[in-house]
Amino acid sequence: MSQPTGGVHVGLWWRQKEPTVERDLDGLGEQATDGHTRLTDIGGGTEGRSMASIPSIPEYYAGKNVLITGATGFMGKVLVEKLLRACPEVRALYLLVRPKAGQSMEQRVSDMMTCKLFDRVREVNPDFHLKIIPISSELTQPGLAISPEDVERLSACINVVFHCAATIRFDEPLKHALQLNVIATQQLLSLAKQMQHLEAFVHISTAYANCNRKHIDEVIYPPPVEPKKLIDSLEWMDDSIVRDITPRLIGDRPNTYTYTKALAECVVQQEQDKLNIAIIRPSIVGASWQEPVPGWIDNFNGPSGVFIAAGKGILRTMRANNDAVADLVPVDMVINLTLAAGWYTAVHRPKSALVYNCTTGGINPFHWGQIEHHVMSSFKRNPLEQAFRRPNANITSNYLMNQYWILVSHKFPALIYDFVLRLSGQKPQMMRIFNRLHKAIGLLEYFSSQDWEWNSENMSMLMSQLTPEDRRTFNFDVRQLNWPEYIENYCIGTKKYVLNEDMSDIPAARQHLRKLRNIRYTFNTLLVVFIWRVFIARSQMARNIWYFVVSLCFKFLSYFRASSTITK
Numbered sequence: 001m002s003q004p005t006g007g008v009h010v011g012l013w014w015r016q017k018e019p020t021v022e023r024d025l026d027g028l029g030e031q032a033t034d035g036h037t038r039l040t041d042i043g044g045g046t047e048g049r050s051m052a053s054i055p056s057i058p059e060y061y062a063g064k065n066v067l068i069t070g071a072t073g074f075m076g077k078v079l080v081e082k083l084l085r086a087c088p089e090v091r092a093l094y095l096l097v098r099p100k101a102g103q104s105m106e107q108r109v110s111d112m113m114t115c116k117l118f119d120r121v122r123e124v125n126p127d128f129h130l131k132i133i134p135i136s137s138e139l140t141q142p143g144l145a146i147s148p149e150d151v152e153r154l155s156a157c158i159n160v161v162f163h164c165a166a167t168i169r170f171d172e173p174l175k176h177a178l179q180l181n182v183i184a185t186q187q188l189l190s191l192a193k194q195m196q197h198l199e200a201f202v203h204i205s206t207a208y209a210n211c212n213r214k215h216i217d218e219v220i221y222p223p224p225v226e227p228k229k230l231i232d233s234l235e236w237m238d239d240s241i242v243r244d245i246t247p248r249l250i251g252d253r254p255n256t257y258t259y260t261k262a263l264a265e266c267v268v269q270q271e272q273d274k275l276n277i278a279i280i281r282p283s284i285v286g287a288s289w290q291e292p293v294p295g296w297i298d299n300f301n302g303p304s305g306v307f308i309a310a311g312k313g314i315l316r317t318m319r320a321n322n323d324a325v326a327d328l329v330p331v332d333m334v335i336n337l338t339l340a341a342g343w344y345t346a347v348h349r350p351k352s353a354l355v356y357n358c359t360t361g362g363i364n365p366f367h368w369g370q371i372e373h374h375v376m377s378s379f380k381r382n383p384l385e386q387a388f389r390r391p392n393a394n395i396t397s398n399y400l401m402n403q404y405w406i407l408v409s410h411k412f413p414a415l416i417y418d419f420v421l422r423l424s425g426q427k428p429q430m431m432r433i434f435n436r437l438h439k440a441i442g443l444l445e446y447f448s449s450q451d452w453e454w455n456s457e458n459m460s461m462l463m464s465q466l467t468p469e470d471r472r473t474f475n476f477d478v479r480q481l482n483w484p485e486y487i488e489n490y491c492i493g494t495k496k497y498v499l500n501e502d503m504s505d506i507p508a509a510r511q512h513l514r515k516l517r518n519i520r521y522t523f524n525t526l527l528v529v530f531i532w533r534v535f536i537a538r539s540q541m542a543r544n545i546w547y548f549v550v551s552l553c554f555k556f557l558s559y560f561r562a563s564s565t566i567t568k
């Protein structure tokens with residue numbers, strides 16, 4: 001297994017080309033209607049082209065057929081919505097979707113379109129669903145399980161591919177993660193090579209694909225192992241052997257997710273001579289910043305589950321470094337950058353794949369300690385319904401301290417709660433919830449306990465290439481993020497969109513927190529009295545101290561009463 005050494009500096013291409021790419025904003029008006037036809041005729045690179053022929057982003061996507069994988073996922077949905085809303089002239093979106101949980105792929109797509117996320121686009125264009133064409137596909141199957149007719153159809157019409165699908169589970173067995181994150185990517189690239197009018201292939205990776213490095217440039221690093229060799233070797237091994245050798249294979253990466261995403265980048269890079277490729281590497285993708293609504297989020301992944309568990313008062317302690325940068329990036333910014341990168345790749349046709357580290361830490365840093373503070377105060381202002389305890393989570397980098405608080409603040413209350421449930425004839429559940437929570441946060445701690453430095457020059461370069469109008473519509477300027485406001489909206493978003501709680505119930509939720517506070521005070525008082533009673537029953541010294549304190553209090557009281565009578 002070869003260890004990553006240097007990197008292939010594909011990110012430098014733009015710096016050589018930059019002086020030639022100036023925009024003639026006056027020329028753009030002319031392009032609005034026919035920009036796309038001209039672009040499909042361009043043969044490689046922007047050299048020698050009239051600056052006036054560069055369309056804006058919506059102009060570019062006008063009339064285009066776009067293929068999207070992972071459209072039913074968190075980021076895929078935001079991508080579909082934004083494309084439909086900000087590029088209303090896009091011709092069609094072909095979504096590769098699989099049937100799931102007893103639902104056909106058509107049913108899943110039509111359910112997706114009724115979701116709140118699409119309210120804004122529905123207002124502007126109630127018929128937006130006519131532009132969505134679901135294609136049945138199971139990415140883990142040979143040929144992606146796309147029918148020959150669909151392959152023909154896609155080959156004939158697709159102009160841009162966005163590959164978002166992946167398994168993002170940290171505990172995914174290596175064989176499955178490899179199948180979906182690497183082999184499916186390989187198969188999609190083969191399909192892309194058959195597409196006669198393909199202008200850009202955008203692959204969504206992760207900023208943590210190379211988390212075994214502290215400084216990460218916008219380059220594709222040599223893979224930990226040649227993907228083809230690994231695929232061939234794992235093919236004949238049974239699952240238990242693969243499970244046994246997984247830790248050796250992933251080496252200094254924390255999980256199969258980051259490992260297979262690194263391999264996928266290598267697979268994508270191998271095609272860079274034949275296709276126009278962009279690789280987007282977001283860090284920790286969080287709720288939306290502004291669009292389509294602030295705070296939109298629909299899952300428990302990454303920090304969202306942690307915030308919810310803290311807001312419900314379940315999570316009281318977690319291992320994280322207060323001073324480490326929390327590299328969160330809002331989903332709408334990631335999607336804006338993705339669409340802009342698709343445009344740039346198709347219009348400028350870089351000679352090799354460009355990598356965009358889509359991160360915030362280097363430009364507008366915020367730390368886990370600050371996140372903890374703002375999450376807690378936000379949930380105190382806007383509490384979640386039926387909290388288990390008052391929100392009060394603390395992060396610590398000290399292992400022993402964390403174990404102590406797990407015992408005192410997680411396991412002990414869970415035992416008491418389950419005991420009460422048992423007494424009332426119900427099934428105990430709290431310990432089970434805590435065990436799952438501990439598993440989840442155990443998998444996240446790697447990312448919250450250290451920080452990384454990402455170079456994000458390509459992101460800045462891309463921004464400099466946009467017209468002022470596109471910069472507003474496809475805003476990914478992370479300097480504009482106001483973190484406290486963003487975190488507040490994020491917490492409210494988890495309440496509204498993940499837990500489906502009504503904002504009008506906040507007074508009742510506050511009342512519930514007050515009740516919990518009173519229960520806690522009463523419980524603590526009873527506990528102190530109980531311990532003290534046990535103590536003074538057994539020790540003469542404790543009794544002496546007790547009488548001394550009581551007589552002291554009595555003397556003070558008499559003194560204040562006497563002095564207040566004199567002053568009257």
Ligand SMILES: CCCCCCCCCCCCCCCC(=O)SCCNC(=O)CCNC(=O)[C@H](O)C(C)(C)COP(=O)(O)OP(=O)(O)OC[C@H]1O[C@@H](n2cnc3c(N)ncnc32)[C@H](O)[C@@H]1OP(=O)(O)O
Nearest residue numbers: 168169170171206284300301302303305310440444447448
């Ligand atoms: C105030 C403090 C501030 C400090 C705050 C620090 C935050 C520090 C974040 C770092 C974050 C790094 C992120 C790296 C950046 C990427 O590269 S992004 C990719 C991120 N990927 C993930 O986050 C996936 C992680 N999740 C997993 O691997 C798996 O879900 C887990 C955690 C192993 C759990 O597996 P499982 O026990 O099999 O559970 P799973 O089937 O996933 O879910 C079962 C149910 O529990 C729910 N659930 C899942 N997770 C949770 C959860 N965490 N809570 C509650 N319910 C949950 C599911 O929705 C599901 O519900 P149903 O559909 O059954 O109704």
Ligand SMILES: NC(=O)C1=CN([C@@H]2O[C@H](COP(=O)(O)OP(=O)(O)OC[C@H]3O[C@@H](n4cnc5c(N)ncnc54)[C@H](OP(=O)(O)O)[C@@H]3O)[C@@H](O)[C@H]2O)C=CC1
Nearest residue numbers: 070071072073074075138139140164165166206282284285
């Ligand atoms: N979320 C994050 O914080 C980050 C995500 N990323 C990357 O962004 C991309 C999108 O992530 P995100 O939206 O959060 O992930 P989700 O888990 O929300 O979505 C994954 C998508 O992939 C699809 N998919 C999974 N397996 C298959 C399959 N066998 N056949 C067909 N489709 C399948 C899912 O479809 P289905 O609905 O059928 O399951 C779903 O649409 C991924 O590549 C991820 O690595 C990168 C950095 C951070």
